[in-house]
Amino acid sequence: MLKLRNQRIGIGLALTMTSFVLMQFSGAVKAADESEAVGGRPVFNSLETFQINCDADGVASNAATAEHIVKGANSTKPGERIGALSQLAVKGVLDSASAQKILQAALRDQDANVRAQAVHAIVQQSCADNILFLGQALNDSELPVRLMAVDNLNVDDTGIQLLEQALNDEAEAVRELAAAKLDTVSTSTGH
Amino acid sequence: MNISILKHGLQAIAGAVLLGQMSMVLADNQAGGFTTGVASGVDFYQISCFDDGNGAPSYVEAQVKDITANSSKVNILLYKGTSCTTNKCAQFSLDTTDGDTGYSPLVRVTQGAGTYNLFVQHTATGTDTYDVIAHCKTSGGVHTGTSFGSRQQQ
Amino acid sequence: MIRPNQFKLSTQAALVIALLLGASQSAFSHTRLEIPTVVEGVRASNNVVIGHACGEGSNVVAHTAVFPDGVDSIIKVDGAEVTGSASDYVTNYGNLNQKIMNHSVFANEDEKADAAGNVVGYWVEGGKNPNHYNTYVPFRSTAGFIEPSSCASSVKVVIAVADICKITAASGFADTTVNLWTPAVGSNFDGPGLHGFNSPATITYTRNLETNPLPEGCSEAGSTVEIIPSAAQLNRDMPIVKKGKQFWPKAGH
Numbered sequence: 001m002l003k004l005r006n007q008r009i010g011i012g013l014a015l016t017m018t019s020f021v022l023m024q025f026s027g028a029v030k031a032a033d034e035s036e037a038v039g040g041r042p043v044f045n046s047l048e049t050f051q052i053n054c055d056a057d058g059v060a061s062n063a064a065t066a067e068h069i070v071k072g073a074n075s076t077k078p079g080e081r082i083g084a085l086s087q088l089a090v091k092g093v094l095d096s097a098s099a100q101k102i103l104q105a106a107l108r109d110q111d112a113n114v115r116a117q118a119v120h121a122i123v124q125q126s127c128a129d130n131i132l133f134l135g136q137a138l139n140d141s142e143l144p145v146r147l148m149a150v151d152n153l154n155v156d157d158t159g160i161q162l163l164e165q166a167l168n169d170e171a172e173a174v175r176e177l178a179a180a181k182l183d184t185v186s187t188s189t190g191h
Numbered sequence: 192m193n194i195s196i197l198k199h200g201l202q203a204i205a206g207a208v209l210l211g212q213m214s215m216v217l218a219d220n221q222a223g224g225f226t227t228g229v230a231s232g233v234d235f236y237q238i239s240c241f242d243d244g245n246g247a248p249s250y251v252e253a254q255v256k257d258i259t260a261n262s263s264k265v266n267i268l269l270y271k272g273t274s275c276t277t278n279k280c281a282q283f284s285l286d287t288t289d290g291d292t293g294y295s296p297l298v299r300v301t302q303g304a305g306t307y308n309l310f311v312q313h314t315a316t317g318t319d320t321y322d323v324i325a326h327c328k329t330s331g332g333v334h335t336g337t338s339f340g341s342r343q344q345q
Numbered sequence: 346m347i348r349p350n351q352f353k354l355s356t357q358a359a360l361v362i363a364l365l366l367g368a369s370q371s372a373f374s375h376t377r378l379e380i381p382t383v384v385e386g387v388r389a390s391n392n393v394v395i396g397h398a399c400g401e402g403s404n405v406v407a408h409t410a411v412f413p414d415g416v417d418s419i420i421k422v423d424g425a426e427v428t429g430s431a432s433d434y435v436t437n438y439g440n441l442n443q444k445i446m447n448h449s450v451f452a453n454e455d456e457k458a459d460a461a462g463n464v465v466g467y468w469v470e471g472g473k474n475p476n477h478y479n480t481y482v483p484f485r486s487t488a489g490f491i492e493p494s495s496c497a498s499s500v501k502v503v504i505a506v507a508d509i510c511k512i513t514a515a516s517g518f519a520d521t522t523v524n525l526w527t528p529a530v531g532s533n534f535d536g537p538g539l540h541g542f543n544s545p546a547t548i549t550y551t552r553n554l555e556t557n558p559l560p561e562g563c564s565e566a567g568s569t570v571e572i573i574p575s576a577a578q579l580n581r582d583m584p585i586v587k588k589g590k591q592f593w594p595k596a597g598h
Contacts, residue, residue, distance in 0.1 A: 177230075
């Protein structure tokens with residue numbers, strides 16, 4: 001059972017759940033409208049309307065680093081945006097409000113590798129509802145996003161369910177990574 | 192993976208001009224990424240060293256930056272020649288901390304002018320984006336003629 | 346009735362005209378490289394020289410060149426086609442050439458790259474080379490290394506070039522619309538019957554016998570090798586694509 005630590009998290013959770021439901025609906029409509037196909041499969045950003053809710057109390061530890069991250073996140077070059085988001089995988093490099101803003105925008109980035117890096121950073125930033133978020137990311141049309149979702153799943157009860165779902169992914173790499181992670185369960189339990 | 196020597200592409204080369212702590216894209220940068228994501232993916236480049244007027248090449252220095260933060264870490268294997276006694280024919284370098292602005296340790300293979308082979312690999316499954324820096328240098332450490340060619344992208 | 350003097354005047358006039366035309370022809374009657382031969386191991390700046398347009402009064406308005414990509418290229422040794430790859434003869438074959446930017450005649454240009462990101466050619470457009478002029482289109486060749494274990498004493502790289510005077514569909518290729526300096530390999534750009542047929546530009550790398558002697562078992566003179574772009578590559582890489590849209594040849598037949 002989910003315990004609400006405080007009012008803000010409760011509201012955040014409600015919003016997230018609502019967004020999740022709305023996103024499912026809009027995603028279905030969007031899929032029908034998608035005209036850009038990648039390898040025959042319509043491009044579908046499963047996280048486009050997902051509202052993240054990250055810890056709002058953090059402050060940046062280094063102003064110069066923070067400035068560079070913000071600049072990189074706004075670059076026109078995908079490589080720079082990935083680099084900036086990868087640094088956000090460490091908590092405290094940027095104040096939480098700015099981090100949330102950057103990460104939310106990154107979920108709508110046109111480049112799948114940028115979105116994938118945002119997935120990792122959001123999980124590392126301990127934003128709310130990671131398991132919902134990762135479950136949604138597993139439905140994305142783009143390999144980098146799904147792969148990063150699998151990479152960030154913990155091998156616990158809920159994570160294992162999603163990893164087992166990923167064993168049926170169309171991409172070899174996703175199946176490979178999910179199987180490797182599930183193998184660690186088998187190894188650790190001696191089976 | 193796509194090169195771009197800026198390339199590509201590759202797919203274009205995903206070079207980025209960054210200031211301050213961030214990396215400078217120079218003529219001897221090679222950007223790429225593991226687009227298939229499989230752990231066994233290998234990208235293969237050839238680095239040609241020649242005298243561009245700055246002197247006869249003696250060695251190649253190279254290092255890699257793993258740009259994508261995830262479980263997988265990118266590494267390089269630089270190789271040339273079969274006379275591996277006085278000078279090593281092959282060197283390995285791993286970027287243990289992906290997601291930062293730093294590169295892996297700089298490694299050197301000293302086998303003179305000609306063509307060096309550079310393999311880029313990663314330690315686990317992941318669609319890692321990377322940037323390789325490689326320079327051909329004279330025995331006095333002066334940059335000399337350097338060019339990249341892409342042989343395999345995975 | 347034509348009077349003899351009238352005829353004689355006409356003939357004289359014709360001769361004068363012919364001489365004038367002859368005097369205005371460029372030294373490069375075909376599109377070729379300024380430096381067609383380079384020693385291995387040396388980087389060289391070079392130019393593709395557009396020799397003329399498509400007849401009196403015409404202009405070359407676009408131009409493209411494609412180098413064999415070494416992926417499915419045709420390899421010939423001493424004239425005979427062989428199996429194997431370009432890197433069997435040039436160790437670092439691939440991405441050896443890079444366009445040097447120059448807007449003195451053509452305003453727009455870009456390189457063409459293969460799936461691995463290696464430059465395989467370039468295009469220029471947005472300008473005019475008059476029929477009686479030459480234009481130098483600059484590019485740079487990085488050092489090519491002849492494979493030490495091969496018997497190649499020289500490696501000739503065949504380059505497919507098109508000097509375009511009028512943007513037409515492939516069905517409109519004619520001596521008045523395009524000069525195709527391409528190898529006859531069965532591509533859509535062979536240009537059978539056109540005056541440049543099977544007359545491509547080439548660049549030849551010669552072996553440095555002092556630093557890279559022929560190995561044992563080779564003939565004294567070594568072998569002459571050719572690397573020629575395949576029909577499939579030319580069909581894919583010859584078209585000029587500008588901002589994602591094919592500019593030449595025009596779509597359609």
